[in-house]
Amino acid sequence: MNRFEELKTLVLSLEDEFHKFYEKDNKAAGTRVRKGMQTLKKIAQEIRTHISASKASMEELKEDK
Numbered sequence: 001m002n003r004f005e006e007l008k009t010l011v012l013s014l015e016d017e018f019h020k021f022y023e024k025d026n027k028a029a030g031t032r033v034r035k036g037m038q039t040l041k042k043i044a045q046e047i048r049t050h051i052s053a054s055k056a057s058m059e060e061l062k063e064d065k
Helices: 002-024 027-064
Strands: none
Touching: 002 027
16 A cells, blocks of 8 residues: 555645646656656556556465365
């Protein structure tokens, strides 16, 4: 559940940068948003991989019973 909290924190931290880019046309803020979104993508992929591995191990435990 810790990774989920990281995702939420990251999205909230990017809110100001989104505002600066879209409302104030700050190009540097756009770069920061893109970097943050890349990090978000990485964390999301790690979560997906962990979930898949957990599901597989759950299925193995069911088969062993």
